[in-house]
Amino acid sequence: MLSTLDKGLYPNAIRRLILDQSKRANVGHIGSCLCVAEILAALYGEVIKGNPGDPDRDRFVLSKGHAALALYAVLRLRGQITDEELNTFYCDGSFLGVHPERAVPGIDFSTGSLGHGLSIAAGAALAARMQESRRRLFCLISDAECNEGSVWEAAMFAAHHKLHNLHVIIDANGQQAFGLTRDVLNASNLNERWNSFGWRVSEVDGHSVSALVNVFSSGSSDSAPHVAIAKTTFGRGVSFMEQGRPLSQAHLPVHPINWHYLPMSDQEYEIARAELERAR
Amino acid sequence: MCRLAAQDPRIVLLTGDLGYMVMEPFQRQFPDRFFNAGVAEQNMIGLATGLAEAGFLPYTYSIAAFAALRPFEFIRNGPVMHNLPVRIVGMGAGFEYGHAGPTHYGTEDIAVLRTLNGLTVVIPADPAQTTAAMLATSKLPGPVYYSLGKDDRAVLPELGGQFELGRIQIVRVGRDLAMVTMGSLAREALTAASELAVHGIESCVAVVSNFNPDPVDDLADLLANHSQVITVEAQALSGGLAACVGTIIASHGLACRLKPLAVRTPPDGTSGSQQDRWRKHGLDRASIVSSVLTTVRAAYP
Numbered sequence A: 001m002l003s004t005l006d007k008g009l010y011p012n013a014i015r016r017l018i019l020d021q022s023k024r025a026n027v028g029h030i031g032s033c034l035c036v037a038e039i040l041a042a043l044y045g046e047v048i049k050g051n052p053g054d055p056d057r058d059r060f061v062l063s064k065g066h067a068a069l070a071l072y073a074v075l076r077l078r079g080q081i082t083d084e085e086l087n088t089f090y091c092d093g094s095f096l097g098v099h100p101e102r103a104v105p106g107i108d109f110s111t112g113s114l115g116h117g118l119s120i121a122a123g124a125a126l127a128a129r130m131q132e133s134r135r136r137l138f139c140l141i142s143d144a145e146c147n148e149g150s151v152w153e154a155a156m157f158a159a160h161h162k163l164h165n166l167h168v169i170i171d172a173n174g175q176q177a178f179g180l181t182r183d184v185l186n187a188s189n190l191n192e193r194w195n196s197f198g199w200r201v202s203e204v205d206g207h208s209v210s211a212l213v214n215v216f217s218s219g220s221s222d223s224a225p226h227v228a229i230a231k232t233t234f235g236r237g238v239s240f241m242e243q244g245r246p247l248s249q250a251h252l253p254v255h256p257i258n259w260h261y262l263p264m265s266d267q268e269y270e271i272a273r274a275e276l277e278r279a280r
Numbered sequence B: 001m002c003r004l005a006a007q008d009p010r011i012v013l014l015t016g017d018l019g020y021m022v023m024e025p026f027q028r029q030f031p032d033r034f035f036n037a038g039v040a041e042q043n044m045i046g047l048a049t050g051l052a053e054a055g056f057l058p059y060t061y062s063i064a065a066f067a068a069l070r071p072f073e074f075i076r077n078g079p080v081m082h083n084l085p086v087r088i089v090g091m092g093a094g095f096e097y098g099h100a101g102p103t104h105y106g107t108e109d110i111a112v113l114r115t116l117n118g119l120t121v122v123i124p125a126d127p128a129q130t131t132a133a134m135l136a137t138s139k140l141p142g143p144v145y146y147s148l149g150k151d152d153r154a155v156l157p158e159l160g161g162q163f164e165l166g167r168i169q170i171v172r173v174g175r176d177l178a179m180v181t182m183g184s185l186a187r188e189a190l191t192a193a194s195e196l197a198v199h200g201i202e203s204c205v206a207v208v209s210n211f212n213p214d215p216v217d218d219l220a221d222l223l224a225n226h227s228q229v230i231t232v233e234a235q236a237l238s239g240g241l242a243a244c245v246g247t248i249i250a251s252h253g254l255a256c257r258l259k260p261l262a263v264r265t266p267p268d269g270t271s272g273s274q275q276d277r278w279r280k281h282g283l284d285r286a287s288i289v290s291s292v293l294t295t296v297r298a299a300y301p
Helices: A011-025 A030-034 A037-047 A065-077 A117-130 A149-160 A190-196 A209-217 A266-278 B002-007 B024-029 B041-053 B064-069 B072-080 B109-113 B127-137 B185-198 B216-224 B241-252 B274-280 B285-299
Strands: A059-062 A137-142 A166-172 A200-205 A226-231 B011-015 B034-036 B057-063 B087-091 B120-122 B144-148 B168-172 B177-181 B203-208 B228-236 B257-263
Touching (some): A011 A030, A011 A266, A030 A065, A037 A065, A037 A137, A117 A137, A190 A200, A200 A209, A209 A226, B002 B011, B002 B024, B041 B057, B041 B072, B057 B064, B072 B109, B109 B228, B120 B127, B177 B285, B185 B285, B228 B285, B257 B285, B274 B285
Parallel strands (some): A059 A137, A200 A226, B011 B034, B011 B057
């Protein structure tokens, strides 16, 4: 049994909080949050080392900041924020907005603008090396985020400077804000692209906690930075979201993009919650 | 920079692949604290953000237009939003890269970066003030942008290398007109003031060298004592010095008329020396004199 699960960081526990808070706040971005549940469970349960106050703790940059609610759920399950604090998500004046702010305990970097996080993570990884710290940097980006030129600026720098303490996870859900990634700017060969930029590339099932943990614990003597392309399903864990069906708005065409935007109706919430309960 | 770095081990220098004959001494003296980020200004600011969060004091360097404009959003969401001590150095303020053409002009950097609350903007008028300003601001806990001139010979002895955050420097006194200027144009404005004296017009020349915090009290005092002010800057009209002075006049209800000399026209494909560009945009000594004479004659026919 993985200690990930001992710590209560079950992917579906993360998902339940995502659904509860999205419903309470009546907001979207649900699909993007659901699909990173295993990635965050693996990272925060097993991979990321060090206590919150330790300057040499590993750091995490959520560059796909619109999945902040999934991160808040993890912070809640780890006891870094309280139920009362989590219940301020999306409320006026709250630090728990749709995108993460460093004012929140456990969040080191504010993000939300795609293409920003990796350059910060590269700088932080360089800093760790200069300070002779063993801390590692983990940065979660999305496949669509690779549209941004700044991602490749940072990728070049990290490879040139052999920042092997830097690990990037690409949430490869194939979906972006206005269509499928293959239809918008096709980058189906992400593996080759990162490899040609000088990175060590792994491909992994983004919904297998043990596979994800394995990818980050398999030590490498390689001096290159590491990118794990994690294949995920948008809206994972809720069948009608995975299928792109908005149950309550039958007039909308079936498309995964729907669950990038839509909040849940009462009926959708009940069905989604019941599915998660059955999957326990 | 070398002096600062010798005293402060947190200092790291990043360049966007520029600084030939400028960077080498630092690179030689502190090879472990010098990084060429390549021609990638957004990433350079991101790197600096990550370094600063870990306790370093990173300085980034490029031509003003590239240092400030290309990575604007990275500056906003990085050092500013995280309130980290990143130092952004933009070289070649105004039209200093004259013959290089409009892509290389620093004519919006100050106006644009002034909009970022929390980013101190420093515009030294000459090398001595540059040194004073860099020393005075090196320990600030938040981010700083420096819009620097690259001509070591463009000195303004009247300034005496004075610099103080939130303050202006008066480099000439006069009762008839206030002239407020910044950067390397201060020298041009001061020469114009001497020529205006021949016409019987005594100008008080004030140099603004920093925004955020803006020198509101000093400017309000100055403007309260003059019925006419002319601003002289190699920046776009909106957002720069004229905007600052105009806001102070209006918000303090001062009886002072503003004549703003600034960059008002879009690039037209031409380039030329700095002096030529100043002339083209009505910012050189002769244009300042002529603008003042017209303004004063209109006010006192």
